[in-house]
Amino acid sequence: MPPELRGSGPIHDSRFTYGPANIVANFNDLHITEARAISTHLPRELRPEGDPRAVQEIVTAIETAGGQIPFSEYMRLALYGRGGYYADGKVAFQQNGSGMGDFETAPEKSFDFSRALVVGVCALWDATGKKPFNLVEVGGGSGRMAKDMLSTFRNEQSEAYSNLEYFINDFDGMKPRQQETIGSSQGAHVGSYALTSGEEGHAQDLAKVTWLDAASETALQELDNGRPTIVVANEVPDAAPADIVSNVDGVLRQKMVAFDGTYFTEQWGELTPEVQDYIERYGVAVPVGQETAISVEALALQQKITHTPGFAAFINIDYGQFGPAFYDTEPWQPAPVSISGASGRPHGQWWTEAPLRTYPRGFHPLQMAGELDITYNPDFNAHRQAAEEEQLRTVFAGTQESFIEVCGMPNSRTMFAIREEIDSFFSEASKRRIDRARELFADRFQVLVVTNLTGVDFETPKPLLSGYDELVKLVGHRS
Numbered sequence: 001m002p003p004e005l006r007g008s009g010p011i012h013d014s015r016f017t018y019g020p021a022n023i024v025a026n027f028n029d030l031h032i033t034e035a036r037a038i039s040t041h042l043p044r045e046l047r048p049e050g051d052p053r054a055v056q057e058i059v060t061a062i063e064t065a066g067g068q069i070p071f072s073e074y075m076r077l078a079l080y081g082r083g084g085y086y087a088d089g090k091v092a093f094q095q096n097g098s099g100m101g102d103f104e105t106a107p108e109k110s111f112d113f114s115r116a117l118v119v120g121v122c123a124l125w126d127a128t129g130k131k132p133f134n135l136v137e138v139g140g141g142s143g144r145m146a147k148d149m150l151s152t153f154r155n156e157q158s159e160a161y162s163n164l165e166y167f168i169n170d171f172d173g174m175k176p177r178q179q180e181t182i183g184s185s186q187g188a189h190v191g192s193y194a195l196t197s198g199e200e201g202h203a204q205d206l207a208k209v210t211w212l213d214a215a216s217e218t219a220l221q222e223l224d225n226g227r228p229t230i231v232v233a234n235e236v237p238d239a240a241p242a243d244i245v246s247n248v249d250g251v252l253r254q255k256m257v258a259f260d261g262t263y264f265t266e267q268w269g270e271l272t273p274e275v276q277d278y279i280e281r282y283g284v285a286v287p288v289g290q291e292t293a294i295s296v297e298a299l300a301l302q303q304k305i306t307h308t309p310g311f312a313a314f315i316n317i318d319y320g321q322f323g324p325a326f327y328d329t330e331p332w333q334p335a336p337v338s339i340s341g342a343s344g345r346p347h348g349q350w351w352t353e354a355p356l357r358t359y360p361r362g363f364h365p366l367q368m369a370g371e372l373d374i375t376y377n378p379d380f381n382a383h384r385q386a387a388e389e390e391q392l393r394t395v396f397a398g399t400q401e402s403f404i405e406v407c408g409m410p411n412s413r414t415m416f417a418i419r420e421e422i423d424s425f426f427s428e429a430s431k432r433r434i435d436r437a438r439e440l441f442a443d444r445f446q447v448l449v450v451t452n453l454t455g456v457d458f459e460t461p462k463p464l465l466s467g468y469d470e471l472v473k474l475v476g477h478r479s
């Protein structure tokens with residue numbers, strides 16, 4: 001074992017250098033990617049009756065529509081309408097495993113996630129002929145991935161750094177926190193370059209970023225600058241408005257939302273033409289008695305992305321599934337959600353957890369409109385099919401773990417072997433967490449890379465990211 005690992009003391013002591021110890025610290029949370037982890041600490045006051053602006057907009061929409069709206073319309077208004085959870089920038093990200101936040105995503109868990117993604121982007125950029133390029137992040141969240149990708153480009157891929165302009169396409173309500181995150185070392189991960197960047201480095205990174213308001217349908221069209229455009233998105237399609245479809249005694253029905261004067265209520269209605277079309281086009285097969293979620297808008301967002309001027313490639317990362325039997329492999333069991341008494345909303349409505357989830361966990365999606373995140377499991381088959389129908393090539397379609405492995409991370413078998421080898425660095429609690437997460441989430445996250453470029457190879461693993469070579473030597477192999 002290299003001497004710098006033995007006896008280098010507790011991992012958190014070596015904060016300001018980037019070396020194996022930091023990498024192991026990062027791995028504590030990498031591969032877990034247990035997005036939207038349950039948080040028991042609510043980071044902010046939730047208004048039990050919902051955001052009044054969001055509630056009002058939804059009630060008006062229901063009245064205007066003659067008494068009911070598709071669930072997707074409710075979700076759109078609750079997340080992206082006036083006073084919406086994202087539109088209003090309410091979302092509370094959990095950072096550095098603080099336990100505080102509505103949910104936690106992979107870039108929030110580990111700097112190395114963004115570091116591996118930079119390798120993936122560079123593989124695509126190489127195939128453009130290394131021209132000046134647009135790197136667009138759709139759904140920038142807290143700004144963490146932008147911060148870590150930019151500082152990684154600056155430190156590890158300086159040629160690409162000088163050729164890129166970074167764009168964040170998100171709702172304006174998210175912009176102030178993204179600017180703050182990118183422009184400072186506040187809240188940087190252990191080992192992250194962002195910790196050692198200094199004011200100048202942060203200012204340089206921030207100056208590379210331009211915001212494009214997602215509320216504008218044409219924002220992505222503004223990229224018409226003649227450069228190739230590479231797009232990345234982590235956990236964005238799952239936040240697209242989704243519809244719930246159920247097979248009720250052999251007939252497919254769609255969830256509609258009504259208002260009884262006090263509460264939002266749900267009822268099964270006829271399929272809208274868009275939902276019907278999606279079901280036929282993408283082969284949605286819902287077994288009798290089961291429900292699933294589909295999102296016409298997630299595919300519309302993908303299409304908006306692939307129609308961006310200069311579009312070259314899209315790396316789409318999210319939970320969800322590939323596989324021909326996406327809709328009927330998981331026997332989703334309807335389960336009653338536990339509804340907080342505080343809201344006074346009716347208890348005991350039945351709702352399937354799997355097709356739809358709320359964050360913070362445990363609330364009914366029709367509660368607290370505008371205060372909660374609502375998500376569904378994206379159908380990666382449909383995303384792939386839709387992209388291929390537009391003549392794009394799929395150059396990667398697989399699990400997140402296999403993608404970051406191709407991008408220079410050791411896979412989890414190797415990392416667990418390393419973990420065994422340097423057991424003393426890990427607390428029992430974090431080991432349990434890793435094991436549990438691995439069991440539960442190993443294949444829950446997927447990556448789809450579609451492109452019109454030729455010569456992109458995401459099959460041959462890239463060289464190990466610096467620092468990992470020493471760790472891999474510890475176990476003598478990269479399995």
Ligand SMILES: C[S@@+](CC[C@H](N)C(=O)[O-])C[C@H]1O[C@@H](n2cnc3c(N)ncnc32)[C@H](O)[C@@H]1O
Pocket residue numbers: 086087105106107108138139140141142145169170171174214233234235236239240301
């Ligand atoms: C679950 S968060 C993920 C944030 C971040 N990518 C991460 O991994 O931590 C979803 C993000 O997508 C944004 N978003 C949702 N729909 C969008 C759309 N149609 N266009 C652009 N951004 C969108 C939200 O505002 C939010 O920042």
